[in-house]
Structures are given as C-alpha cells and as structure tokens.
Amino acid sequence: MGRTRLIVALxxxxxxxxxxxxxxxxxxxxxxxxxxxxxxxxxxxAVREIAARHNVFLDLKLHDIPNTVARGLTSLTPLGAAMLTVHASGGAAMIAAARAALEAACPAGERPILLAVTVLTSMDAAALAEIGVPASPREQVVRLGRLAVEAGADGLVCSAEEIAPLRAALGEKPVLVVPGIRPAGADRQDQKRVMTPGEAARAGADWIVVGRPITTAADPGAAARAIREELAHA
Structure with missing residues (x-):
C-alpha cells in the first residue's frame, strides 16, 4: 500500500x-x-464549485431501494466528486445497481470511487444491539464489507479498529477510508472506535478522515501538516 492520504472533513x-x-x-x-x-x-x-478546484469526498450515504439509489447517483455524478458513498446495509442489489449507474453515467476510467459505509464510527456493540444486530462491530463490518465488495463497491468506510480484519478477509484491493481519527490527546467527542493517524496508517488505511481536530485548531493548516508528517513517518 502507498502513502496514507488525508481527507479534511468540512x-x-x-x-x-x-x-x-x-x-x-x-x-x-x-x-x-x-x-x-x-x-x-x-x-x-456549491459542491460542484468546490469539486472543480479540489478532490471532494461527497459523503451523502445513500440508502434506499436499488432503483432510487442508482438514479440518485446518476444525478450526483455531474458534480465532479472523486468519491461517493452508499450504506452497505442497503444490500447487494442496491450496491450492484449503484455501481452499474456510475459505470453508465461516466466515461471509462473517470467514474467516482464507490464507497460502502459499513458501521458508523459512533456505534459500538450496545448501539448495534439496540437495532437488532447481535454481532460485534468487527463481525458486522467484515460481513457488510465482504457483501459490498463482492457486489461492486470499490472500497469501504470503516473504523480504524476494523482495518486489519478487513484486510485479512478481503486483501489489499478494497480502498479503505477511515473516519474517527483522533491525534494523540484529542477529545474523542462522539466517536466510539478511534485511532491516531499513525496507528491507522500502520494498520493499512488508504485514506483517513479528520475533522474537528483540524478545523477547531487555532491554526488548521499547522494541525493538518502535523498529521501529514505523522502519516509520512508511520
């Protein structure tokens, strides 16, 4: 795997x-x-204008019947985002329809990366149990991750704790985008399953997503550069 890259959440x-x-x-x-x-x-x-100047991860987490998600993604592709998300829990048919819609809407080699969100980083085992899922977050992430990749997702959104089991189950090909990253000493806030940038990079993340530790810093640029430095030496 190459260098772990930084997405700043706006x-x-x-x-x-x-x-x-x-x-x-x-x-x-x-x-x-x-x-x-x-x-x-x-x-x-506004999304289109920013995407014309920068790589944009448009995280709308589509989740509906397959035809509706497919049509929704067809409508989103002209915005120029580099990455789009759907919920893996929408099922294989929904993800396959999403992939087919992107293939049809975009010239060869120019479609956005299709990412499937596994289990939100705000959820732990107790939260999963509340919605009727008896599995641990790790078990559920691997189950949904395998389903999503086999159905056509290019990659997954997962917490750092699930990077290693996903790599063991699915190999190096799926793109892993990891939110819930907190520099050492930072407040976890509403995140349950977190790691530092360096830990996530060593575990095998392709991209990490960092928001408040950068955007609420006195100098957001310095905070982002410090994380980039940590990633470079992971």
Missing amino acids: DTDSRAQAEHWIGAVGEAADAFKLGMEFAYAQGFD
Whole structure:
C-alpha cells in the first residue's frame, strides 16, 4: 500500500466557513469531505464549485431501494466528486445497481470511487444491539464489507479498529477510508472506535478522515501538516 492520504472533513453548513478552512489547510489535505450538513444547506452548485478546484469526498450515504439509489447517483455524478458513498446495509442489489449507474453515467476510467459505509464510527456493540444486530462491530463490518465488495463497491468506510480484519478477509484491493481519527490527546467527542493517524496508517488505511481536530485548531493548516508528517513517518 502507498502513502496514507488525508481527507479534511468540512463539517459546516456555511460556504464561507468551508472556504476559510480550505484556504487555511491548503495543500496539506489530499481531499476535502463535504457531507449532508453542507450539501443540504448550500446546495449542489456549491459542491460542484468546490469539486472543480479540489478532490471532494461527497459523503451523502445513500440508502434506499436499488432503483432510487442508482438514479440518485446518476444525478450526483455531474458534480465532479472523486468519491461517493452508499450504506452497505442497503444490500447487494442496491450496491450492484449503484455501481452499474456510475459505470453508465461516466466515461471509462473517470467514474467516482464507490464507497460502502459499513458501521458508523459512533456505534459500538450496545448501539448495534439496540437495532437488532447481535454481532460485534468487527463481525458486522467484515460481513457488510465482504457483501459490498463482492457486489461492486470499490472500497469501504470503516473504523480504524476494523482495518486489519478487513484486510485479512478481503486483501489489499478494497480502498479503505477511515473516519474517527483522533491525534494523540484529542477529545474523542462522539466517536466510539478511534485511532491516531499513525496507528491507522500502520494498520493499512488508504485514506483517513479528520475533522474537528483540524478545523477547531487555532491554526488548521499547522494541525493538518502535523498529521501529514505523522502519516509520512508511520
């Protein structure tokens, strides 16, 4: 695996705030994540404009019947995002329809990376039990990860704790994007399953997603560069 790359999460509903963070972080980020908060508040024209200048991980986590998800992704591809997400728990048919829609909508070799979200990093075993899943987070992530990759997903969104079991089960090919990353000493906030950037890189993450430890820092650019330095020496 090559260098682990950094995605900075722009968790805001403000275009001005997002642009401020982009400017402050600059080339220390390999990509920027835009999610529901931003897209629903600012609209898809704002997403398109940022994606024209930067690599964008558009994290909307589509989850619906296969035809609806396929049509939704067809509508999203003109925005120019480099990565798009669906929920793995939508099932194999939904993921296969998502992959087919992207293949049909994009020229060969130019489609976005299709990522399947396994188990949210805010969830632990107790939270899974509440929704009727008796498996541990690790077991559920591997189960959903195998299903998603076999159905056509290019990669997975998982916590750092599941990198090793996913690599053991699926090998090196799936792209692993890992949120819930916290530098040593940082507040875990609402994340349950976390690692430091260096730990995630050594475990085999292709991309890590870091938000508040960078965006709430006094100097977001310096915070991002420190994480890049940690990744380089992992």
